[in-house]
Amino acid sequence: MAEQSSSSFEVDLGNLMAFNPHFQFSSPPSREELVRESIQQGTQLVQAIADSLFSLTSTEDRDGPIVKLPPPTTRLPREKPLPKPRPPTKWEEFAKKKGIKNYKKDKQVFDEQTGTWKRRYGYDRVNDDNDVPIIEAKMTDEPGQDPFAKRRSEKKQRVEKQEKNRLHNLKDAAKVGALPSHVQLAATALPITGSQAAPKKVSKDELGNVAGMAATATASGGKFDKKLPGEKPPKHDKKYRKFLPVVEGSGMGSLERQQTDKILNKLLSANSHNILDVGKAVNFYNVKKDKKRKSQGKDHGKTSSTSSKLNTKKSPYKKMAKKGGSSSKGKSK
């Protein structure tokens, strides 16, 4: 006993939904009646949807006819905010300004050096810096400059510049809120001093040392601790001071003398450059000898080539044979 008006359903084809606003139950229905009427009305509505659905142009697929649904009329809210468009990168702006277009590149490029087809980038690539055997010198090159090292440093600079540009582009995108989904920018915590230096990463050896030091910080100095599988033995696990035995055994030599000799040698070798520069002394002696030879060679023959030490001591009371020429003799004493 339900009323029904003319079938003017609201059909939302994109959502496969139909709405009949005109249906009313004339009297409060019993359960069975409610169910029955609902299904009947539902059938009518679905039939109405199907009418318009099957009249759409369909393409035959192996599973069945496929139709292209129109966009739905009832708007449903999104679950996430709209992604913001990414601002153009520095290169993109430059390319737009200059009119540079991105052309599709071949995967294999002919390498002139080896005469084969090689990859454009990656392992075993064209024009690799490491493959160049000879770099010809140009007129503008300074002698003493390593062109290979120069190439390497230039490449490193280029890579650093690119990295800087990449960071700059990401920062610009983050400002607008359009970071790519796989990137997260995080500001690292500044150290307490407030300087911008990055916290230095601890190396494996340093960590090992520190771990060893920490291990000895037990009451027994870490001697009886169980060692973990990868742990290395302690670096200085012996005593730090060496005491000589009170009574010297036979056949050992003088340990005390050895000890003092060791210390003395250490001291001397550490400060030997202050004590005596052997090279300097030799030079000094040779120069003096040459000078003396020259001066005595001017005056008389070869007699003054002998060392002055072998000459007899001339007493000042005796008269000198030559007064002017032998003034250097007195000095050498």
Place this chain on the structure above:
Amino acid sequence: MLHIKTPKSGRARRELKKIAPKLVETGKKTLILHGTKTSNVINSVLTEIYHLKKDNAVKYTKRNDNIRPFESGGETSLEFYSLKTDCSLFVFGSHSKKRPDNLVIGRTYDHHIYDLVEVGIENFKSMQSFSYDKRFAPLIGSKPFFAFIGEGFENIEELKHIKEVLLDLFHGQAVTNLNLAGLDRVYVCTAVSSNKVFFTHCALRMKKSGTIVPRMELVEVGPSMDLVIRRHRLADESLRKQSMKTAPELKIRKEKNVSRDVIEGKIGKVYIPDQQVGSVPLPNKSKGLKRERREAKTKGEGKTHVDKKPKQQDS
């Protein structure tokens, strides 16, 4: 100092891309959980909803004592779960003396609560209680039909709200290409009174008829229940506007300057601007210009070059 974190494996990168906001959204996932106390009815309702939405739903089995969707502090846990499971719809079941057999259906926007509807379940009939020919059982993941009956869905605010929420909950993915052979389920909702909706799920049988359009037959299979609307919270106006936005790229533009002719087909007009003779820069500089400039240069240098001999005119 800025530190960039990128995932080191392709799998992690793909997972992040899946979760990232997209221009055109694929289906929403549903989170099904329950509160401190549940009744048998609510338990079976939750399991049946989970079965209906098996491929894009997550069901939690533990009870959650600190979730109270309608209270201001009690939704933080929900938002956290929504963030972790990437679910923007949730169905929260509970049972208390004041609100027996309570079901809260809610949506989130950007992992914050968008709107909520609280319904009580009455006259619940589970899927097992229906006997039908198993050949017509609907498959998981098929796109359903919706039938809303009753003027209440148009006039009464709560019913309008629940209509939208039910549509959002069950409509699956927004597809453009639809396989007509794979349509096999219908959700029928009838507005019984101003706060009661009769909800049932039927399988669809398409029978041969004379025309292309087959004759539809409905067989009741699924859970059927009465939803008594208790409380509801609509979305904030500004949030609603933001969530309903579409990208400007997706806006359909009118095609201008196109007309069809029966004889010639597609026609468009070419509009030529007025020609400005004299102000157009010439593309290739003529030889005369070049020579002039060269001679001017050489004259300035003092005639070091020999001028070109003019061509001899042969008779």
